[in-house]
Amino acid sequence: MVKESKAKQPPAEGRAGSRSDLSLEGMRRTFREHILYTQGRFPEIATRNDLYMAMAYTVRDQLLHRWIKTVEQLRRTDVRIVSYLSAEFLLGPHLENNLINLGIHDRVCRTAEQEGFDIQTLFEQEEEPGLGNGGLGRLAACYLDSLATLEIPAIGYGIRYEFGIFDQEIRDGWQVEHTDEWLHLGNPWEIARPEIFYQVSFGGRTEPYEDDRGRYQVRWLPHRTVKGVAYDTPILGYRVNTCNLLRLWKAEAIESFEFEAFNVGDYYGAVDQKVFSENITKVLYPNDEPIQGKQLRLEQQYFFVSCSLQDMLHLHKLIDGDLSRFSRRFAIQLNDTHPALSVAELMRLLVDEHEMDWDAAWEITCTTFAYTNHTLLPEALEKWPVDLFATLLPRHLEIIYEINRRFLDEVKTRYPGDNARVARMSLIDESGGRYVRMAHLACVGSHAVNGVAELHTQLLKDDVLHDFFEMMPEKFSNKTNGVTPRRFMVLSNPGLTRLITAKIGDDWISRSEELRRLEQFVDDGAFREEWRQVKRENKQRFARLILERTGIEVDPSSMFDIQVKRLHEYKRQHLNVLHIVALYNRIKLDPACDLCPRTFIFGGKAAPGYFMAKLIIKLINSVAEVVNRDPDVSGRLKVVFFPDFNVKNAKFIYPACDLSEQISTAGKEASGTGNMKFSMNGALTIGTLDGANVEIREEVGAENFFLFGLTAEEVSSLLKNGYQPSAYYQGNPELQAVIERIRSGHFSRGDRELFKPLLDSLLFHDPFLLFADFASYVEVQRQVDQAYRDQETWTRMSILNVARMGKFSSDRAIREYCRDIWKVKPVPVSLE
Ligand code: NBG
Secondary structure (H helix, E strand, O other), rough: OOOOOOOOOOOOOOOOOOOOOHHHHHHHHHHHHHHHHHHOOOHHHOOOOHHHHHHHHHHHHHHHHHHHHHHHEEEEEEOOEEEOOOOOOOOOEEEHHHHHHOOHHHHHHHHHHOOOOOOOHHHHOOOOOOOOOOHHHHHHHHHHHHHHHHOEEEEEEEEEOEEOEEEEEEEEOEEEEEOOOOOOOOOOOOOEEEEEEEEEEEEEEEEEOOOOOOOOEEEEOOOOEEEEEEEEEEEEEOOOOOEEEOOOOOOEHHHHHHHHHOOOHHHEEEEHHHHHHHHOEEEOOOOOOOOOHHHHHHHHHHHHHHHHHHHHHHHHHHHHOOOHHHHEEEEEEEOOOOOOHHHHHHHHHHHHOOOHHHHHHHHHHHHEEEEEEEOOOOOOOOEEEHHHHHHHOOOHHHHHHHHOOOOOOOOHHHOOOOOOHHHHHOOOEEEOOEEEEEEHHHHHOOEEEEOOOOHHHHHHHHHHOHHHHHHHHHEEEEOOOEEEEEHHHHHHHHHHHHHHHHHOOOOOHHHHHHHHHHHHHHHOOHHHHHHHHOOOOOHHHHHHHHHHHHHHOOOOOOOOEEEEEEEEEHHHHHHHHHHHHHHHHHHHHOOOOOOOOEEEEEEOOOOOOOOHHHHHHHHHHHHHHHHHHHHHOOOOOOEEEEEOHHHHHHHHHHHOOOOEEOOOOOOOOOOOOOOHHHHOOOOOOEEEOOOHHHHHHHHHHHHOOEOOOOOOHHHHHHHHOOOOOOEEEEEOOOOOOHHHHHOOOOOOOOOOOOOOOHHHHHHHHOOOOHHHHHHHHHHHHHHHHHHOOOOHHHHHHHHHHHHHHHHEEEHHHHHHHHHHHHHOOOOOOOOO
């Protein structure tokens, strides 16, 4: 892969003979020892999993060595630690990534080859921890990588779900979900810390009392208590010694509970209690869709927030002791509103448990927290029924009321007589039922609020959080998302990495602006040919995987047109399908029509309860079935639904793409990060002016981006003035033919009912304006078709995309958070 050279610093070799010995001989010895003494196997009968585990432990030893050095360094320096609170971390497989970051990937692969075993099968063996739904969880993982790479002391805090995101199977064209048993063969990357645990309580009631100093205090008499146990995963930076921690909490029963029940003879009751407690961290919930007010989800949120804050207070006490300096020690980032309860919990811990004055506690709270918003979809903004809150977290509800009372007093002072504003800004939504608005709680309790792309931040200020922006504009800023080039270029696209590095060296891996230097080679024909060769090989590699997973044979010389992301109506996978059917109709009508051969590839999971999204998957597969078998279109169109899109197979997908579909309704996609991963791997984008697409287009140049569709402003004014999908339908015969083709049952073996809910939704409501954007989309797709025929020009555009994508490295994003929000600086770690 990359030359193991200078980039940052050479990997230190560690002490010969010890487990930190990074020499080949040292690692070989450690590996053999782990087969014997960790796995308990003779090498001759070791299974593939034994080999993988031994390899993982060998690498983990290196990480732990660096982690210890990182902690030692922290104890010597008085620094602020970034604490990233997120209900999701979608890490993906660790092994290969860690080899890259250690700077020994190539060496290890070569040695494995020499010794005659296939290291790819070991990479393949690793179950990925799918502890996230999509973009938000993956962003958290990219940020952990960048934090460590930039040598920023940081801890990620989250939940150790026993079952992560479900595995997706496609059966008869429908999505079928299977539980994700990622832990069944053990997880060599984590260290269980049974001695690091905190108690978390739920339910019961509160009771006022007077303390020794005669002050009014409240005591919470909870109904039940569980225990949160820490599981630590080391997160190493790229070619540095900084190794941070991801600390995930698992819920367990408190032993004393069982004993109590046991003593009164209710043994099985005690066991029930244990099962009940452990339920809290059983399963990951879907997000970015209507929240269902599930009690267990609120329990999860409170559980991990409380464990994490108690842990931080504990660490702070160990190092400092003076609680008033807490915010000097920790900068806490709230990744969306899932951890927003932190605001109330920190207040409770400081005021109730540590008997601090309200005002002092509030000052600490506000200077500690910062909040990132990740969605504009009104149905995805979290709000919890007040009743549920009152039963589960009675003390927190009181605290939220008190925060609200004081906050609304300020609002009233600033805007006298403006009762409508007070109602809009209240932490409690009383516009029909009573709900706690988590985004408002996060805004009020934080000193900084940010969106994840320029457009998204602007829309937050203009719309969703407009009142808050007006009252406290200084809190708001934009932090455009980024993705890590280590996983999404170096690991995923070794061919491209080699080619780039041969031309400009490997500094770009940690200094992505350096990619600009590729621009000087766009006119070099030989370089362009090498560039195409890399793409060709990546497409062949992916074609083999497609065949293996779906049985569909695709032609690597056709254009790979790819849309992979969660299934959602706003992301408009069905707009893509309408275009495919339009092409299909054209060929049926005129078999000689001139179209460049394309393979349309989809991937993504639908939330298990999201009927329309699941129907779209069925539609894709139904169209695929007919198109792929129709001799009239043979060699010209292919459609594939690639099952179980996840971080592990993403590495085969992004590098193989020619055309990246980023076609959400403008104003709906907060940022998108898949858009970045594709473009960094040399795909050209067809997209709307939505989320980070806007900035990607600005960076790569309008002439290297296929733009279509309404702007966010046009979308909102069209909706305001009464959007009529039928008007667009009537005016567009090609669209009519497409809808008719689906309605006729052509793709559903004559069944005219199957897709009716989807078609009716489009014809009569079309909330995501597919019909309004259809003509423009089809026209720009025609331009794509033309452009692809000129491979020299296409390659130039592809090179320029990669060269100009440096901005979208998560390193840049994290530098901005460090500078503007967290106010932290690198703390280099040495192995001496
Ligand atoms: C998602 C947005 C994406 C964005 C990621 C990361 C949620 C709630 N939001 O557009 O839909 O890229 O967050 O910021 O998952």
